[in-house]
Amino acid sequence: MKRQKNGTGAFYKRDNGTIQYRVSAGVGPDGKSIRKSFYGRSEKECMEKYRQWVKSGQNAPVERVKTIGEWCDKWLELYKKDSISYGTYRNYKMYIEKHIKPAIGHLKFSQIRQAHIAALFKKESNLSDSARHHLYVALNGIFETAVKNHFCTENPVMSPTNKRTIEETVTVKIFSLDEIHFILASDHPNAIYAQLLLYTGLRMGELIALKWSDIDLKEQIITVRNSIARAEHGGFEEKTTKSGKVRHIGMTGPLYQLLTTLPKRGLYVLTDKDSGFLSPHQFERRYKKFFTECQIPFLSPHKCRHTYATYLVKGGAELRAVQTLLGHSNSQVTEIYTHIDTDDIRNNVSKLAY
Known part of the structure; x- marks a missing residue:
């Protein structure tokens, strides 16, 4: 670490x-100190990025905010960056x-x-379910913090009407039981x-970062410590x-059997040709x-x-336990990842005794 002479940064x-x-x-x-980071290949490049940030006015006081x-x-700078x-x-x-500012950024x-939010989602009906969910998460975070900072008195995203409209249009696709059985029984190399x-x-990213040292075959426990994610200046790196x-x-028994049959070619469970971790692109291919x-039928890796999550809930697991296994910060996120099966609905209604 090397501190600046004026003590403002390091x-x-x-x-x-x-x-x-x-x-x-x-x-x-919230009264807490804000710390900003700037990255580069040299100290000079970092300082130039810092000066450009100051010049852009993005460090202006919150009180000057006029529009959404x-x-x-x-919000991006203070709460996410x-x-x-x-x-x-x-x-x-x-x-x-691409979506929020063009629709409501000028307001x-x-x-x-509430109607502005409903109109935004109606306009973006062509987006995938996953994209609409992430758009909802971003909007909700923006307005939740706006309420806390007294820019508005209520969150229009979380109104009963909007929440119901958004939830009804975001359905999560999963593999069927037949497809799961086919995948798990397959001897295809991939x-x-x-x-x-x-x-x-x-x-x-968590699976790509999984090391053999994270797997305890004796206790039959996997410890999830890291993830492979995109680095700010290109490529990928291991993060938390x-x-x-x-x-x-x-x-489970089948997972234990699967892991014991995998060859160990390096630190990572899944490796590239040089025995390092796979990039997300290599994994997806x-x-x-x-x-x-x-x-x-193809579904993305995240649909696995x-x-x-869905079949854990269908099997009787409590939502809180599923939340812990998935590493979700709250159960509301876990609820979105569980799928409501129309066959289950029909079967349950058929048990009505009259």
Whole structure:
């Protein structure tokens, strides 16, 4: 660490060779100190990025915020930039720039109505269910913090009408039981990627980061410590899990058998040709190749996680337990990942005794 002479910031050399400049940016709405980070290949590049940030006015006091669009930028800077992975931050920024700002960014908080939010989601009906869910999460975070900072008195996203409208249009796709049985029984060389996701419920990045040292075959416990995520200056790097917390997953008999048959080619359970971790792109190509060559309906790697959560609930697991296994920060997120089966609904109604 190398501190600036004026004491306003400090330089840090990161494990990937880049430089981080961390500086005080005043006090946030909650009274806590705000710290900003700027990254580059040299101290000079970091300082130039810092000067450009100051020049842009993004460090202006919160009190100067006039429109929802301006608060969106503040929300990203104050609440997200340094507390989430770069990839997640980039997604939030994309939803704000492409969807939220064009629809309501010009409005003042005194002008926003529940109908504006409903109209936004109606306009974005062509987005995938996953994209609409993430758009909802971003909007809810923006207005929840706006309420806490007294820009508005209520969150229009969470109104009963809007919440019901959004929930009705966001349905989670999962694998059917027949498809699950086919995947788990397959001896295709690339079936392993879908099989491990279905047996563990891990995020793709968490599975890619899984090391043999994280697997205790004697106790039949998997410890989830890290995730592979996009680095800010290109490529991928190993980071903490999305929640920043370590969690544990128990092994079923079939998962135990599967892990004992896998060859150990390096530190990681799944490796590239050089015995390092796979990039997400490499993983996705191998995963998709399995579905293409076996000619079964393709769902993304994350749908394996949805499937895992859904069948745990269908099997009788408590929502709180599923929340812990998935590493969700709250049960509301877990509820979105569980699927309501129309067959179950019909079967349950058929038990009516009259």
